[in-house]
Amino acid sequence: MLLSILTLWIGHPRAQIQPDAPSAASADLSGPSITSLPPVIDIGDVFTIGGSGFTSGSVINFFVATAAGALDFGPFDPGSSVPESLLVFVPTSVIQGEGVVAVQVINTDEGHIASNVMLTFLQGDPAFGFPNLTAINGVGLSPHSVDPGIAVANVTTVVHPGSAVTLSGSGFDVSNGVAIDLFCDCPGGKIGPFYLGRGNPGLSASSLNFNLPSGSLGPGTGPGAFRVTNLGNFLASAAVSVPIGAQIAISRVTQSGSTITVNGAGFCDLTVINLFNLQGSTVVDLGGLNSDGSARIPLTVLNNSEFTFTLPAGSVAGPAYIQALNPPFIPFTSSGNTPAGAFNIR
Numbered sequence: 001m002l003l004s005i006l007t008l009w010i011g012h013p014r015a016q017i018q019p020d021a022p023s024a025a026s027a028d029l030s031g032p033s034i035t036s037l038p039p040v041i042d043i044g045d046v047f048t049i050g051g052s053g054f055t056s057g058s059v060i061n062f063f064v065a066t067a068a069g070a071l072d073f074g075p076f077d078p079g080s081s082v083p084e085s086l087l088v089f090v091p092t093s094v095i096q097g098e099g100v101v102a103v104q105v106i107n108t109d110e111g112h113i114a115s116n117v118m119l120t121f122l123q124g125d126p127a128f129g130f131p132n133l134t135a136i137n138g139v140g141l142s143p144h145s146v147d148p149g150i151a152v153a154n155v156t157t158v159v160h161p162g163s164a165v166t167l168s169g170s171g172f173d174v175s176n177g178v179a180i181d182l183f184c185d186c187p188g189g190k191i192g193p194f195y196l197g198r199g200n201p202g203l204s205a206s207s208l209n210f211n212l213p214s215g216s217l218g219p220g221t222g223p224g225a226f227r228v229t230n231l232g233n234f235l236a237s238a239a240v241s242v243p244i245g246a247q248i249a250i251s252r253v254t255q256s257g258s259t260i261t262v263n264g265a266g267f268c269d270l271t272v273i274n275l276f277n278l279q280g281s282t283v284v285d286l287g288g289l290n291s292d293g294s295a296r297i298p299l300t301v302l303n304n305s306e307f308t309f310t311l312p313a314g315s316v317a318g319p320a321y322i323q324a325l326n327p328p329f330i331p332f333t334s335s336g337n338t339p340a341g342a343f344n345i346r
Contacts, residue, residue: 031113044125057109066097099153099238126171135168154241162214176232184219221245222268
């Protein structure tokens, strides 16, 4: 019963801590509206926006998700336009960022009326030298990558330090080699680059194979993101997110005085929590992130399977629920709505 009540208020578990992206506004009935985008937009190519209400004054905002927030590379002027479609060219100066783009149409000749925002995958045309990372250890990009509350290209499989890793995609530079970076919860924020030079048996135009180190030279448990750079032109793929070591999960929540202990897996120094507390007829989230990106509830991470925190001011006795999340590379990766996150504040 507690889980059902809280779920109604929580909504989608992945939507609580969101990347800095443009908010979607409902399209004015007299203005532009986007109804379709291609599954993938390629940098260096044209793409078609389907919808209605487009005019000769329509321009396109092109928000690329990055670790530092959404960057607008627009406005782009469409090459051609009719009321139901726009043909748009994406210049090669655009970066892949975190592999997701949000598209919005503005009618400059109708008082700058804005359309809704629609998301899709962003990659680069290999003909222009772009590498594309589309799968890790045989698991492709999650379709949830383009959900509005996620907006990060991600793969849901777990990568383990000390094991072989296969990165699949297209456009990898077999003539000059590639460099692979892994952004993670580790000193300096990343490990690598790992170099695969010309003639390396692990290098092909569509696949990269290498061993991920462990111990002091390897990544810690938590969020990670792989990025491939072609050494011939230094163009980079999208940074594709993946869990390192373990998928984050909660198995038990206990209370001793004002101290809450959470057991599970996949915890790290970057872990933050949502703490939902039923207060009267309203569920209040006492956790999440502050506007500066810091955690509203400080955690003491004892190891990757246990952390503690002190009940914050404003909590009240009664039903509560904890979700653990690992931003920033996988801001949506959470322990979900497992019953193990439920407890009663005393």
